[in-house]
Amino acid sequence: AQSVSQHNHHVILSEAASLELGCNYSYGGTVNLFWYVQYPGQHLQLLLKYFSGDPLVKGIKGFEAEFIKSKFSFNLRKPSVQWSDTAEYFCAVTNSGGYQKVTFGTGTKLQVIP
Amino acid sequence: DADVTQTPRNRITKTGKRIMLECSQTKGHDRMYWYRQDPGLGLRLIYYSFDVKDINKGEISDGYSVSRQAQAKFSLSLESAIPNQTALYFCATSAHTDRGSYNEQFFGPGTRLTVL
Numbered sequence: 144a145q146s147v148s149q150h151n152h153h154v155i156l157s158e159a160a161s162l163e164l165g166c167n168y169s170y171g172g173t174v175n176l177f178w179y180v181q182y183p184g185q186h187l188q189l190l191l192k193y194f195s196g197d198p199l200v201k202g203i204k205g206f207e208a209e210f211i212k213s214k215f216s217f218n219l220r221k222p223s224v225q226w227s228d229t230a231e232y233f234c235a236v237t238n239s240g241g242y243q244k245v246t247f248g249t250g251t252k253l254q255v256i257p
Numbered sequence: 258d259a260d261v262t263q264t265p266r267n268r269i270t271k272t273g274k275r276i277m278l279e280c281s282q283t284k285g286h287d288r289m290y291w292y293r294q295d296p297g298l299g300l301r302l303i304y305y306s307f308d309v310k311d312i313n314k315g316e317i318s319d320g321y322s323v324s325r326q327a328q329a330k331f332s333l334s335l336e337s338a339i340p341n342q343t344a345l346y347f348c349a350t351s352a353h354t355d356r357g358s359y360n361e362q363f364f365g366p367g368t369r370l371t372v373l
Binding site for chain 1: 290292295298299300301302305315347349361362364365366367
C-alpha cells in the first residue's frame with residue numbers, strides 16, 4: 144500500500160525566509176505527486192503536480208518542488224515566504240495505473256511571522 | 258458560483274442521530290470522493306465513486322454510507338452519529354483519466370460536523 148510522510152508538522156518562519164517542506168512516499172511503482180494548500184478557513188487547492196518529465200516542477204505563487212526518485216521524495220520549496228503563505232500544506236501521491244486512489248500526508252502547518 | 262458545493266456547512270448533532278451531508282458539482286466530473294480531516298491526521302478517504310454505478314470503500318468507511326444519486330450528486334450518511342465522527346468533511350471531484358495519467362481533485366468548502 145502507498146503511504147506519504149511529511150516530517151514537519153508545524154513550521155514557523157519570518158517573512159523573506161526560505162522554505163523547504165519534506166515529503167517522502169512509499170510505493171514501488173510509478174507515481175504521480177502533488178502538493179495541495181489549505182489557507183485558513185478554506186478548502187484544499189492544488190499548488191503543483193508532477194506526472195513525468197522534468198523533476199523540478201514549478202507551481203503557483205512562486206512554489207516549486209523537486210522529485211527525487213532515488214530518495215522517494217517530493218520536497219516543496221519557496222525562496223522567500225510571505226505572510227500570505229500561512230496555511231497548511233499537504234503532500235499527496237497516487238499510482239499511475241488502474242484505480243488512482245490518492246493518499247494524503249498528514250499535513251504541515253506553516254506560520255509566517257511578519 | 259462554486260464548482261463543488263457542500264451542504265450544510267456546519268452542523269451540530271447528538272449521539273445516535275442520523276446525519277446526511279450532501280455534495281453537488283457542476284464540473285461535469287465522473288469521479289467523486291468523501292474525506293474527513295482531523296488535526297494531525299490529514300485527509301482520510303471515506304468513500305469514492307468513479308461513476309454512478311461504481312462505489313468503493315476508502316480507508317475509514319466504518320460507520321458511514323454513501324449514495325451517488327446522479328453524476329453530479331454524492332451524499333454521505335452517518336446512520337448513528339458518535340462523538341469521534343466530529344471532524345471536517347470534504348467532498349472532492351476529479352475527471353476520468355486514461356491509464357498513466359491523473360487529474361487533480363477539486364475540493365468543496367467542507368462541512369464542519371460536531372457530534373455531542
